[in-house]
Amino acid sequence: MIPFDLFYYRPDTVDEALQAYGDLVRQHRHPAFYAGGTEILTRSRVQDVHIDAVIDLKAIPSLRIHRDDGQTLQLGAALRLTEVADLNLWPLLTATADRIADYTARRQITLGGNLLSVLPYREAVLPFLLMDSAKVELATQHGLQTRRFADVWDTALNLNPGEFLVSLRVDSQEARNLTFRSHKMTRLDWIDYPLVTIALAQPASGRVRAAFSGWNSYPFHSSTVDQILSDVSRSPQARAADAVSNMPMPAVSDIHGSAEYRQFVTQYTLSDMLTELEES
Numbered sequence: 531m532i533p534f535d536l537f538y539y540r541p542d543t544v545d546e547a548l549q550a551y552g553d554l555v556r557q558h559r560h561p562a563f564y565a566g567g568t569e570i571l572t573r574s575r576v577q578d579v580h581i582d583a584v585i586d587l588k589a590i591p592s593l594r595i596h597r598d599d600g601q602t603l604q605l606g607a608a609l610r611l612t613e614v615a616d617l618n619l620w621p622l623l624t625a626t627a628d629r630i631a632d633y634t635a636r637r638q639i640t641l642g643g644n645l646l647s648v649l650p651y652r653e654a655v656l657p658f659l660l661m662d663s664a665k666v667e668l669a670t671q672h673g674l675q676t677r678r679f680a681d682v683w684d685t686a687l688n689l690n691p692g693e694f695l696v697s698l699r700v701d702s703q704e705a706r707n708l709t710f711r712s713h714k715m716t717r718l719d720w721i722d723y724p725l726v727t728i729a730l731a732q733p734a735s736g737r738v739r740a741a742f743s744g745w746n747s748y749p750f751h752s753s754t755v756d757q758i759l760s761d762v763s764r765s766p767q768a769r770a771a772d773a774v775s776n777m778p779m780p781a782v783s784d785i786h787g788s789a790e791y792r793q794f795v796t797q798y799t800l801s802d803m804l805t806e807l808e809e810s
């Protein structure tokens with residue numbers, strides 16, 4: 531049970547959602563955008579979030595879009611993770627998203643909700659970190675804006691108050707012409723938060739790119755690590771060991787595992803993934 535009153539709005543358009551947010555702020559309320567609701571409701575129950583109104587984005591058609599016209603692959607932020615997997619428009623995203631939570635939770639959790647979570651994992655972001663062409667479509671007070679993913683992301687998707695994520699886009703050819711591997715390592719159970727999740731992608735004639743979740747407090751991609759992993763003159767084992775020594779930040783120690791164990795698991799998983807990628 532949520533121990534305080536919560537106003538609920540369900541706009542049908544982007545403009546109505548922006549309008550609702552503005553009106554609520556002018557009424558000195560504290561609104562939040564709401565998608566699957568799993569995180570907002572959990573945080574509300576334990577009073578870990580200071581909100582008194584939610585604006586449910588799921589009825590807005592542009593947040594439910596899913597299409598690939600051969601040039602651009604576009605996925606709405608309010609698609610649930612099970613829908614992303616069932617549509618399977620981008621197999622790398624399917625492989626990564628399909629290991630988030632359990633099936634029942636994935637039927638609620640949305641793509642946008644995962645990317646904008648306060649939790650450190652946000653595993654669905656990994657494929658987007660690997661694509662030069664990745665873009666976000668944002669609803670802002672100045673209308674819809676499309677920006678490069680890399681310009682909006684540092685350790686999180688940086689949206690201004692009142693803005694929300696409408697959809698994500700990648701170049702269809704870039705997304706399709708990839709060899710990829712996505713691996714999630716957990717402490718014990720198949721379903722858990724990651725010790726480390728690694729997504730590797732390699733275009734037909736290009737460098738290996740790697741993105742990581744669980745290693746530290748936010749998902750990341752590092753060009754230095756890509757460079758190390760792409761040096762095919764060295765064995766996968768040597769490259770994986772070197773990559774782990776050159777991560778941009780130290781591994782975290784938490785309830786899922788110590789920093790040393792994370793390094794160990796990451797190194798051996800990376801080595802196996804590189805071998806698989808290069809043999810495929």
Ligand SMILES: Cc1cc2nc3c(=O)[nH]c(=O)nc-3n(C[C@H](O)[C@H](O)[C@H](O)COP(=O)(O)OP(=O)(O)OC[C@H]3O[C@@H](n4cnc5c(N)ncnc54)[C@H](O)[C@@H]3O)c2cc1C
Pocket residue numbers: 562563564565566567568569570571587607608629630631632635638639640641642643644645646647648649651652653654689693694695696722723724
């Ligand atoms: C049982 C369970 C297991 C989980 N396991 C994993 C896991 O293995 N890996 C992992 O990465 N995560 C995991 N999660 C975390 C989950 O992915 C996040 O909590 C995610 O935020 C939930 O998405 P949602 O759609 O329910 O978000 P909501 O609760 O609706 O929203 C979460 C946050 O995102 C904001 N938001 C949502 N959509 C938008 C939008 N379009 N634009 C702007 N802001 C928006 C909301 O305002 C809120 O701040 C798990 C969660 C549960 C409940």
